[in-house]
Amino acid sequence: MKTNLVRNYLRALERDLWLRGLSDPEILAEVESHLLETVEQGLRQGLDGAAAEQRAVERFGSARLVANSFENERMDGMQKVLIVIAVLIGLFLTYMDASPHWDDTGLIVGGLLLGAALVTLLGQRRPWLAALAVGVWIPLRYIFLSQDFSMLLVLLFPLAGAYIGWAAHLVVRKTFHPA
Amino acid sequence: MNNEALKGHLDLLLLAVLVDGPAHGYALIEALRQRSGGTFDLPEGTVYPALHRLERQGLLGSTWSEDAARRKRVYQLTIAGREALAARRDEWKKFSGAIDVTVGI
Numbered sequence: 001m002k003t004n005l006v007r008n009y010l011r012a013l014e015r016d017l018w019l020r021g022l023s024d025p026e027i028l029a030e031v032e033s034h035l036l037e038t039v040e041q042g043l044r045q046g047l048d049g050a051a052a053e054q055r056a057v058e059r060f061g062s063a064r065l066v067a068n069s070f071e072n073e074r075m076d077g078m079q080k081v082l083i084v085i086a087v088l089i090g091l092f093l094t095y096m097d098a099s100p101h102w103d104d105t106g107l108i109v110g111g112l113l114l115g116a117a118l119v120t121l122l123g124q125r126r127p128w129l130a131a132l133a134v135g136v137w138i139p140l141r142y143i144f145l146s147q148d149f150s151m152l153l154v155l156l157f158p159l160a161g162a163y164i165g166w167a168a169h170l171v172v173r174k175t176f177h178p179a
Numbered sequence: 180m181n182n183e184a185l186k187g188h189l190d191l192l193l194l195a196v197l198v199d200g201p202a203h204g205y206a207l208i209e210a211l212r213q214r215s216g217g218t219f220d221l222p223e224g225t226v227y228p229a230l231h232r233l234e235r236q237g238l239l240g241s242t243w244s245e246d247a248a249r250r251k252r253v254y255q256l257t258i259a260g261r262e263a264l265a266a267r268r269d270e271w272k273k274f275s276g277a278i279d280v281t282v283g284i
């Protein structure tokens with residue numbers, strides 16, 4: 001017996017897991033089994049169908065909360081490696097920008113945008129974090145040297161890149177691994 | 180009980196429940212609730228990520244049981260899980276003993 005509320009919950013969870021790159025039919029099968037067992041227990045205790053479903057879903061926690069829990073438990077090695085790569089890209093671009101013989105702002109901007117895009121395209125699940133890891137170093141240098149806080153606007157480029165890369169990652173995943 | 184405080188001890192609690200024998204997630208959560216007199220009442224869905232992590236760490240194993248009305252994933256302690264449970268019980272004894280002495284219970 002899989003009713004509307006449980007079905008809708010499973011759809012929401014499937015979507016939230018997919019958005020985090022955590023699609024896994026076994027998770028959904030396990031959650032479905034749990035919810036249906038809770039519904040059956042509710043029915044045995046005298047609840048009507050709707051109330052039993054409602055209770056099952058409420059006790060399980062929101063789909064977003066559960067997906068976040070899975071994501072937090074899987075902050076795996078790959079995610080950390082991607083952040084280290086992002087930091088290295090950011091430090092390299094800062095070094096180039098600081099070099100007295102370097103005078104190509106366009107390449108630095110392009111590097112910030114493409115670097116952040118690359119990191120999220122490869123699977124970093126937190127675009128904002130990737131953008132900061134790539135882009136925070138140049139503004140920090142200017143703030144340290146000349147208290148020039150306007151350079152924080154530079155962060156817009158890695159932010160744009162990170163979200164473009166993330167969107168591309170989702171498109172690629174949807175194409176080759178539909179939810 | 181504050182759920183955040185409980186999360187820090189969830190691994191120990193899950194391993195301790197499973198020492199009695201294999202169980203699927205629903206039964207595990209019910210056992211946690213009953214043993215604690217309803218004090219441990221986490222959102223049920225947040226227990227599964229911890230179970231999966233413990234399995235990735237090699238402390239639990241799991242199999243899908245097909246003999247019931249529906250498929251259920253059944254978890255059991257591995258040898259490493261039993262060793263981890265013993266170590267975490269010792270840590271807990273020292274920790275709770277120190278807390279008791281400190282707060283004067």
